Amino acid sequence: MNDIMSQRLEALESKNNQAFLEFQGAFKSGNAKKGDILVSHGSICDQLYVLQKGIAKQYRYKEDGTEHITWFNFENDLVTAYTSFVTQKTSKEEIAVIEDCEYIHISRENCYRLAAKYHAVETFFREMLEIYFIQSDERLFFLQALSATQKYDYVLHNMPHFIQKLPQKELSSFLGITRETLSRIRKKVSL
Amino acid sequence: MNDIMSQRLEALESKNNQAFLEFQGAFKSGNAKKGDILVSHGSICDQLYVLQKGIAKQYRYKEDGTEHITWFNFENDLVTAYTSFVTQKTSKEEIAVIEDCEYIHISRENCYRLAAKYHAVETFFREMLEIYFIQSDERLFFLQALSATQKYDYVLHNMPHFIQKLPQKELSSFLGITRETLSRIRKKVSL
DNA sequence: AAACACATGTGACATATGTCAATAAATAAA
DNA sequence: TTTATTTATTGACATATGTCACATGTGTTT
Structure with missing residues (x-):
């Protein structure tokens, strides 16, 4: 994922510097310790994180209480409970820190506001989604077959x-x- | 999937009628019989289909030759071998008709051209991707757990x-x- | 270093699902 | 309708993976 993200950001920067600056400016930084929960099951996820350091895991619980990890996040990964983020319903997914994390994050509101304001930001999100969709597709086959x-x-x-x-x-x-x-x-x- | 798609199209229409008309105008119609292959394994997929009637299946082959269906497409579904469509590499996925289909389709070139030209079209694609990503996420858990x-x-x-x-x-x-x-x-x- | 908690390894056994083969049922073709 | 082809059902058996219990290892805290 790594460089793909920075590539897209560079593309955004060169396409519309104003958009890039405003987008970048909407991020705040934060950090979390091993064991911390970034997004908890049952909450509504309204932040998009970008991991700068550390490892996180995304998982869901079955009714029997067992934990099922759907993905791991490393440096430079976009991290969010996407379904909840998009639908603004309570999240079935939970995101927890495996190794101490440093990250930046942006609110959903700012994401959508800037995507609506700047075509180039909208494109950035579409491209990121494409990448994650492809990744997800690969994993699907992996699990199934x-x-x-x-x-x-x-x-x-x-x-x-x-x-x-x-x-x-x-x-x-x-x-x-x-x-x-x-x-x-x-x-x-x-x- | 159904109404979601028409909802988004209506949104597009009201947001930018010119974009909507041009987008709509870029579609051609076609049809295919049971057993026909819409996108074949090894080809490069450069069309986006919208099923209007019929059923299709998307699947991949394992090295041992077994077929593994990743998704079925029904009326009003967007259909494409997404990974190949995005990356323009040869497709591992194949798409075949299960029940005679009528469809409209648009070239990848037109998709990206219009997404670049009209912010509203770009938004349409981002939203469709969001929906499919969520769907894919649900299936992931389903297969895993x-x-x-x-x-x-x-x-x-x-x-x-x-x-x-x-x-x-x-x-x-x-x-x-x-x-x-x-x-x-x-x-x-x-x- | 000792004591502890937690992660990993190993064995015996249970079970879900796969495999193979043979019918039966359903669809398509003649 | 009759025949042929594909699809679904069923049984006997094989096998991969899960479960449970316990041992071993690894790292952390005191």
Whole structure:
């Protein structure tokens, strides 16, 4: 995700510097410690975050109380509970900090206000959405079609930082398998 | 999806009638028979379709040759192999007709040209993307966290037309389970 | 260093779902 | 209508993955 975001921002800057400055100016900075909840289940999400440092996880609970991680966020990722952000209904998703985070954030109101005011900002958002949509599409296939081992391999090849930086407990949830199964796969792979 | 699309189009019309007319004018109409391929695996997708009648399926192949349906399209759905459409790389996805279709379509070139020309068209696309992103997010959780029976129940309650209108062969692929398992679940449910 | 909490590894066993094969039912073709 | 083709059902069995219980390891706090 990383450079894609800065690319788009540069495009925005060169296309309409005034829009860029105003957009940039609407961000505030903040930080959060490991374990903190950025967006809590049941709340209405009205902020868009950009991670500058640290790791966060997005997850949902099933009725049985189990946590299911849908995505991890690293440096330069856009982070928000998108469904709630867009619909302004209570969020089923929750976002929590795995490793101490520094971030900037902008309110939903400012996002939409600036998107309405500046065509170039609107374009920025459309392009970011495209990227995340594609990412989501890839994950869909991954979840639907691959076995536990294949999923692990996929992540190993395509998102190696996930494996390097995340505790297995979290990674297994993301893969949609149990910790035990992940542990056994790792053993097999390392032989 | 249905009315959401027409809502957005109405919004576009009232916001900028000129943009709306030009956008609308860029569509051509067409049709396809059951079994036809709208977008084939390996091609570059440069059209955006709007289904007016019929049903289509979007799917990908695994290396082992098995087909995995990621989504079904019904009346008034936007249809395209989004990843290929955006990136202009060859498509991993394929789109095929399940029930004879009538549709209108617009070229990628016209989409982006009009989005760049008219802020209101850009907004239309951003909003459509938001909707599809949310939909995709829901499906993600569905695939990751639910058992075969739970998935069936989910579809039964949330997309009943999927169950009414689609052959089980296709539905099972969409659910990420085998035909046999689906058949057994249906038997159990109907008791 | 000791004590603790938390994450990971391992074994025995349970279970959901897949696989394969054979009918039955439904659709399409002749 | 009859035949052919595809789709759905059902049974016996295989297998991947989950569950539970406990051991081992790792890092943190005192």
